[in-house]
Amino acid sequence: MAATLAYRKIDWTGIAFAAVLTLVIVFPLLVVGTWAFTNVWRYPSVIPQEFGLRFWNQTLARADVWSSISMSLTLAFTVTALSAAICLPAAYAFARLDFPGRNILFFSFLAGHAFPKFGLLVAIAGIFLQLNLIGTFWGVVLIQLVGTLLFMIWIPVAAFQSVDRRMEEAARDVGASPFRVFWSITLPQAGPTIAAAILLSFVGTFYETEGAWLIGAPQVRTLPVLMISFINNQPVIQYGAVLSVLLWVPSFIALLFARRVVNSGSFARGFGG
């Protein structure tokens, strides 16, 4: 109702929050963006002496950048595909079938969230040490796969449960096979939410740094792991800045598609809120 009034009190509190948050959250990222497109920026000039794309060419000419991009993408695709292959049938079973131990098994996926994450990773690394999985591709795949289980089961379960059962039963009544019902009725309705879960697990795996660093480094070098070594050892600032911009691309895609999901109340409730 207030919106229809011609006169409206100026939202000073909001403007103050907006100004402070812009300064604290947007400004640092703009600085990184500026560095990525800078050829020369010497202290104490407030703005760069020379803008340009020189360091994009140099960064993209580095072999370690390309090998870690392909390592990150291979890992993220492998983990997401495996996760979808084992979690989606499980999610369907949790949503639709009754079997002994259904509740306790469903809530067992929360177990990992009762412990501080890095401590748990160290405990897993202790197991991997005996199995010679430290420093191997499949060791990193396993540790990242465990990290995707909760989301890849809980979100699709909710999706399958929200499918209208009466439509499925009606299709069965007119003689559709169970597979046909799944393909033509269930999947189209549950599909968008499942796609969001798959996207989130891909992006989450792409940025997973701690498991990759603890289990994989130095043999398995993903893009975030390379970024750590750029921050620690690379005197040329622009390499890190260009890599940051490259590294942000999957997050940007997630931002475009997942923002509505994140802003919905059910997302916060999924975190216990």
Place this chain on the structure above:
Amino acid sequence: MTAPDQIGSVTPIRRRPYGLLLVATPVLLVLWLIIWPIISAIITTLWVKTPEGNAFSVETYRFFFSDGYSLSNLSMTLWTTGTCAILLLLVCLPIALYLRFSDTKVAAYVQGLAIFPMFVPSIILSFAFIRVLGPNGTVDLLFNAVGLPKIRTPYLTPWGPVIGLVWDNIPLTVLILLSGLGNVSNQAVEAARDVGAGRIALLWHIILPRLSNSILVAISFAVLGIFSAFTLPYILGPAAPEMMGPFMQRTFRDLYDPQTAITQAVVTFGFCIVFGLFYVRSVAKNRAA
């Protein structure tokens, strides 16, 4: 947790044990890579090699709690976690309260900004932190331009991880608090206003009692994430004393001492167990509802 309706309704025609087959792989993964490592960590640190064969011993824990360096790392971790939790509440509660009670365009922008850090990987955040607050960073540039002295940079001090971790945890803290504020009805607020309650009284007597559970959930989630945080303390924090995350990593990979690293991990489990159980219970309760 016995009724099948706990995780939503199923209308089964009959019990179908073959559902177990479909859920077997992920469940076995949880058993193998979460439950077993935790049990194994406790066993291997308590059932240790002695000259007379394996025996029960708390020696590794006695070492941890008598070693000055381990203890200073632990106390630094506790300090960082506590400081971050307090700062997060001080920052996020006002934002959440503002978002709950306004619907302007500015509020939509503020909400977008508060959630934005969720889409910035912490590794990019670390880099941005160094470029802005590090030596000769943007703040130094701007101060220098107006004739002010350089700042004492928080980079590589205990405040580095604190600033980074608070930044990183703002989105979920705001979302959890905002979701909790949904329990505060407009009628309750208006009724209190009608009888003349001021802003402070409103906050203290009407809002906070209804919000206390969400505050505890938000704090538990933040504590679990911050206590064993690795990336931000590793990049932004001091080399010594260090937080438990980098400490465990260094002990495991650089010192090749998995036994001690796993002891440190079990110590972090012990310090977080109350928060962890409370957090998991809240999530399970919400999911079952």
